[in-house]
Amino acid sequence: MRSIGDIQQRNAHLQAQLDFFRREKQDDGSREADTVAEFRPFSTEVEAAMILDNMKTLVLESYSGDLDPKDHLLYFNTKMVISAASDAVKCRMFPSTFKSTAMAWFTTLPRGSISNFRDFSSKFLGQFSANKVQQVTINDLYNIRQQEGESLKKLMARYSTTSMKVEDVETRSCALTFKNGLLPGKLNSKLSRKPAQSMAEVRARASTYIQDEEDDAFKRKRAKIEKDGMSVKHSRKDRYGGERGDGNRRKEEKAKTTVKPTRKQLYPPREDYERRRPWLSQGYQRREEMDMVLNTRSEGAKGQA
Known part of the structure; x- marks a missing residue:
């Protein structure tokens, strides 16, 4: 058996270990608190910049590090x-949009x-460069083709959306790639004769043809509506035998399809009358028999006279 002295010595050793771990934990917390308190990434000039009240209430979208950093930086x-912020104010406001990573x-x-x-923007873009969206190149513009039945207006909108994502592209190259994707037509012929x-020049030339296309589309739609209206009018004539004012044919058709009800259907006999009807019939029969007897007697009397 262990002596009391050994047990006390062991307890003292365990207590010393607990005190050591407690001090380590307190030191870690103190170090973390010191790190947070001493965090000052801005230079003296940036820290001295004043943020106006209207900037403090400005609503900004947040960035967590999982999207394209360039899009967030541009935003x-x-x-x-728009708010006319100085360079130092931009530095102080930009971290307010950060969260998570x-x-x-x-x-x-x-x-x-x-x-x-x-410099702040460069560090930000470099840190999250892995999340950049794949850039659009001039080859992507060459692959844009006008589809069958696609209007110039839709083609121009589709091309403009893609070309805005291309960086450092010459304006003449954009004009050539647009002409490359056109279907045979008036605009393609004009750009071939005079590139x-x-x-901007392409849009100016295309605007006239876009207006012509829209005008032609409107007239085709109007002609179709008028044609459908005429077909409905002719079908009405065929059905009624003439214009809407000629109602004789319609009256005849209505007479053929209409069945006139009988008097009995319009005025059905009352229930008590039907119940007494057999007795009335018998009364009529007896009256006829009496008339026949009287007639016979009268004829006999005339014969005797």
Whole structure:
């Protein structure tokens, strides 16, 4: 058996270990608190920038680090340009849109490392570059083709949406790629005879043909409606034998299809009359017999005279 001294010694050792772990935990919490308290990634000039009251109430979309960082940066910078924010204010406002992974990255930035918005944007784009959407190239514009039955207006809208995603592309190259995707037609022939130098020139030339297409489409639709209306009118004539004013044919058809009810159907006999009808019939029969007897007697009397 262990002696009391050994047990006390062991208890003292365990207590010392508990005190050590407790101090370590407190030290970890203190270090984390110190790290948060000492976090100051902005330079002195950026920290000194004043944020106006209207900027504090500005509603901004958040970014968690799982989408294209360029889209979020363009969105934020547009908001700041509209609000006439300075470069230092942009630096101070940009982290307010961070959350989740983006906020965790921001808290790791060294002290005083953010001195201007350009460097801050570069660090932000570099950190989340893996989430960038695949860029559209000039080859994607060459693959845009006008489909059969597709109007110039729809083709122009589809091409413009794609071309805005292409970076550092020459205006003449855009005009050539647009002409490459056209179907044979008036606009294609005109661009072949006199090539356009920019997409602005292409849009100016195409506007006339777009108006012509829309006018032709409107007239075709109107002609179809009028044709359908005439066919309905002719079918009405065939049915009634003439214009709507000629009602003789309709009256005849109505007379053929209408059955006139009998008097008995319109005025059915009463129940008590039907019940007394046999007795009335017998009374009539007896009266006829009496008339015959009287007639016979009268004829006999005349014969004797």
